[in-house]
Amino acid sequence: MTDTAELETLVGRSYQHGFVTDIESDSLPPGLDESTVRAISLKKREPQFLLDWRLAAFRHWQTMTPPKWAHVHYPPIDFQEISYYSAPKAPANAPKSLDEVDPKLLATYAKLGVPLHERARLAGVAVDAVFDSVSVATTFKDRLEKAGVIFCSFSDAVQKHPELIERYLGTVVPPADNYYACLNSAVYSDGSFVYIPEGVRCPMELSTYFRINAAKTGQFERTLIIAAPGSHVSYLEGCTAPMRDENQLHAAVVELIAEDDAQIKYSTVQNWYPGDENGIGGIYNFVTKRGECRGRNSKISWTQVETGSAITWKYPSCVLKGENSIGEFYSVATVNNYQQADTGTKMIHVGANTRSTIVSKGISAGKGSNSYRGLVKILPTAHGARNFTQCDSLLMGSQCAAHTFPYVEVKNGSATVEHEASTSRISEDQLFYCLQRGISQEDAVNMIVSGFCKSVFKELPMEFAVEAQALLAVSLEGAVG
Amino acid sequence: MLKVDNLHVSVAGKAVLKGLTLEVNAGEVHAIMGPNGSGKSTLSYVLAGRPGYEVTAGTVRYDGQDLLALAPEERARAGVFLGFQYPVEIPGVNNVYLLKAAMNAARKHRGLPEVDAFEFLTLVKDKMKLMQMDEAFLSRGVNEGFSGGEKKRNEILQMLVLEPKLALLDETDSGLDIDALKIVARGVNTLRSPERAVVLVTHYQRLLDHIVPDRVHVLAKGRIVRSGDRSLALELEKRGYDWLTQDAA
Numbered sequence: 001m002t003d004t005a006e007l008e009t010l011v012g013r014s015y016q017h018g019f020v021t022d023i024e025s026d027s028l029p030p031g032l033d034e035s036t037v038r039a040i041s042l043k044k045r046e047p048q049f050l051l052d053w054r055l056a057a058f059r060h061w062q063t064m065t066p067p068k069w070a071h072v073h074y075p076p077i078d079f080q081e082i083s084y085y086s087a088p089k090a091p092a093n094a095p096k097s098l099d100e101v102d103p104k105l106l107a108t109y110a111k112l113g114v115p116l117h118e119r120a121r122l123a124g125v126a127v128d129a130v131f132d133s134v135s136v137a138t139t140f141k142d143r144l145e146k147a148g149v150i151f152c153s154f155s156d157a158v159q160k161h162p163e164l165i166e167r168y169l170g171t172v173v174p175p176a177d178n179y180y181a182c183l184n185s186a187v188y189s190d191g192s193f194v195y196i197p198e199g200v201r202c203p204m205e206l207s208t209y210f211r212i213n214a215a216k217t218g219q220f221e222r223t224l225i226i227a228a229p230g231s232h233v234s235y236l237e238g239c240t241a242p243m244r245d246e247n248q249l250h251a252a253v254v255e256l257i258a259e260d261d262a263q264i265k266y267s268t269v270q271n272w273y274p275g276d277e278n279g280i281g282g283i284y285n286f287v288t289k290r291g292e293c294r295g296r297n298s299k300i301s302w303t304q305v306e307t308g309s310a311i312t313w314k315y316p317s318c319v320l321k322g323e324n325s326i327g328e329f330y331s332v333a334t335v336n337n338y339q340q341a342d343t344g345t346k347m348i349h350v351g352a353n354t355r356s357t358i359v360s361k362g363i364s365a366g367k368g369s370n371s372y373r374g375l376v377k378i379l380p381t382a383h384g385a386r387n388f389t390q391c392d393s394l395l396m397g398s399q400c401a402a403h404t405f406p407y408v409e410v411k412n413g414s415a416t417v418e419h420e421a422s423t424s425r426i427s428e429d430q431l432f433y434c435l436q437r438g439i440s441q442e443d444a445v446n447m448i449v450s451g452f453c454k455s456v457f458k459e460l461p462m463e464f465a466v467e468a469q470a471l472l473a474v475s476l477e478g479a480v481g
Numbered sequence: 482m483l484k485v486d487n488l489h490v491s492v493a494g495k496a497v498l499k500g501l502t503l504e505v506n507a508g509e510v511h512a513i514m515g516p517n518g519s520g521k522s523t524l525s526y527v528l529a530g531r532p533g534y535e536v537t538a539g540t541v542r543y544d545g546q547d548l549l550a551l552a553p554e555e556r557a558r559a560g561v562f563l564g565f566q567y568p569v570e571i572p573g574v575n576n577v578y579l580l581k582a583a584m585n586a587a588r589k590h591r592g593l594p595e596v597d598a599f600e601f602l603t604l605v606k607d608k609m610k611l612m613q614m615d616e617a618f619l620s621r622g623v624n625e626g627f628s629g630g631e632k633k634r635n636e637i638l639q640m641l642v643l644e645p646k647l648a649l650l651d652e653t654d655s656g657l658d659i660d661a662l663k664i665v666a667r668g669v670n671t672l673r674s675p676e677r678a679v680v681l682v683t684h685y686q687r688l689l690d691h692i693v694p695d696r697v698h699v700l701a702k703g704r705i706v707r708s709g710d711r712s713l714a715l716e717l718e719k720r721g722y723d724w725l726t727q728d729a730a
Contacts, residue, residue, distance in 0.1 A: 437583035438557035451573025
């Protein structure tokens with residue numbers, strides 16, 4: 001028989017993005033109280049309504065307790081040990097062009113493969129790169145401005161379009177929604193903002209790379225995407241973080257709003273540092289992502305490939321309010337070594353003839369634990385609503401785990417809800433078949449895993465699909481022997 | 482080309498092959514026949530290097546090297562091909578992708594560059610015509626949702642593309658109707674050449690009407706109990722295996 005131990009040694013390839021950029025940063029000392037919240041707001045020169053909003057969130061957060069229901073285990077987080085603001089120091093405030101950006105910073109992006117400069121142009125991707133907490137370089141602003149698209153850092157949006165922030169912020173994920181969203185609402189430092197005006201098809205894929213650099217810095221970013229009636233946008237988010245022995249908290253909030261006939265496609269490739277092979281270090285990725293299909297015939301599609309983080313706790317969700325609106329969730333979640341993932345989605349059907357599709361592929365290797373947690377809720381108003389859910393788990397080795405927690409609440413008799421689930425191993429038969437055709441074990445495993453994830457990968461934009469496949473190969477290398 | 486000498490093989494601690502000796506020369510087609518449980522499939526698996534088949538004694542030489550010392554993928558790259566009795570499904574992996582990966586693995590082994598995509602496709606489509614397979618097969622998952630007959634045809638297609646030196650075909654005829662059998666046989670016959678050898682493992686003599694063997698061997702209770710020419714297969718069809726297996730007991 002194939003040796004399980006051999007399989008497991010195959011899994012361990014080291015994290016390739018584990019470098020630290022040595023840049024002087026402008027940080028707040030660790031600690032969290034009202035003065036921290038005020039200090040962040042002051043640094044960002046925020047209008048009063050935002051400070052009030054933050055403070056209200058902070059006061060509410062103090063009354064809350066961390067959620068315990070997820071199938072993940074970690075020691076309690078000391079929120080007083082975290083620094084809530086860290087910005088790279090740049091001469092005379094923000095750089096006006098890429099030439100003014102610290103070359104070390106640009107080198108960091110180059111290592112990450114972020115397409116700035118000409119690479120960006122070639123790839124047709126506009127990047128709003130978030131380095132720790134402050135957005136340092138935004139490309140393609142002109143072309144987007146011509147189309148009327150607003151794509152900027154959250155801080156810029158607060159300065160330039162406060163009325164849009166005031167109108168939409170927290171309307172999808174209210175501050176009191178959950179523990180980590182509430183904390184984010186109080187202390188978020190930056191993020192991305194997108195507004196696509198009526199009838200506009202965004203001329204390029206929008207992309208943001210997030211990266212946690214400074215040690216002991218929590219990253220609390222906020223993304224708000226608004227698609228006005230009849231507009232289309234595709235947004236890509238990629239994440240990596242350097243290696244650290246301590247665990248780092250990442251508690252982001254993403255809100256999407258799709259009006260009548262609007263479409264938002266949100267793709268994530270998440271490769272935060274997962275900790276070492278003994279489970280030391282790694283990112284706690286506690287993220288709230290939710291989209292609201294407010295208008296008729298609107299559509300929101302989440303695609304995620306999750307290979308990193310020590311702990312992942314996230315459920316990109318859709319609230320389907322508009323008639324005939326569509327929600328989609330395509331996910332590949334991989335755990336290896338001691339990684340834990342509790343991820344899935346919520347599809348809340350409110351409007352008539354709303355449809356949702358969930359395709360979740362969980363891959364567990366090493367001592368990893370992978371849970372799918374999903375809720376499909378059909379409200380009494382959702383006549384003719386339909387959902388299709390497919391959850392597949394793939395196990396590699398003998399010490400990993402896969403769990404599925406599907407919740408279904410149907411309050412309208414005309415709704416159709418389908419659920420399919422499977423759990424399988426990479427079979428020795430499949431492996432031997434490939435070997436017998438002369439294909440190496442490593443290539444065979446990659447091939448089988450990619451095949452398993454195919455229905456999700458095909459939802460990703462082309463360049464991302466290639467990257468996702470490569471990431472998967474790296475994170476599972478040696479998982480089967 | 483292939484020299485199996487006094488081979489003893491155990492599976493899960495149970496002796497299955499008990500001193501099998503067999504010699505196959507380049508250019509020859511040998512048929513291995515025998516009742517269920519005689520060790521026919523074990524022979525093909527152990528030659529291909531499937532994990533779980535423990536060689537307790539004996540040797541296997543292939544092309545002058547110790548075959549048993551090679552890993553399964555090395556054997557494949559050295560030209561040993563196993564046509565599976567039950568080809569496994571690999572969902573989501575394109576047939577053409579697997580085939581190309583297999584071909585490039587063999588080419589890399591021989592120090593050749595990767596195959597040109599256009600040439601490769603032309604070659605595959607050519608072989609598919611011979612196997613009367615629809616081109617749509619190429620973009621389907623490996624054996625995914627294939628009928629039994631389609632799977633077997635796909636095995637032969639892979640063999641034709643990879644052009645092995647030694648083809649081991651494990652019950653390639655089972656589950657085929659007569660038309661499919663003829664197509665498969667034609668595929669195998671195309672590959673016959675003075676440099677290659679084929680070992681057919683089969684229950685039935687009907688395959689041998691279409692692929693005429695040079696030698697026929699009867700495997701019973703882990704050993705070859707009788708060898709002969711084609712007429713042995715015809716005799717087996719008339720008389721069954723009992724008269725031979727009783728001798729072996």
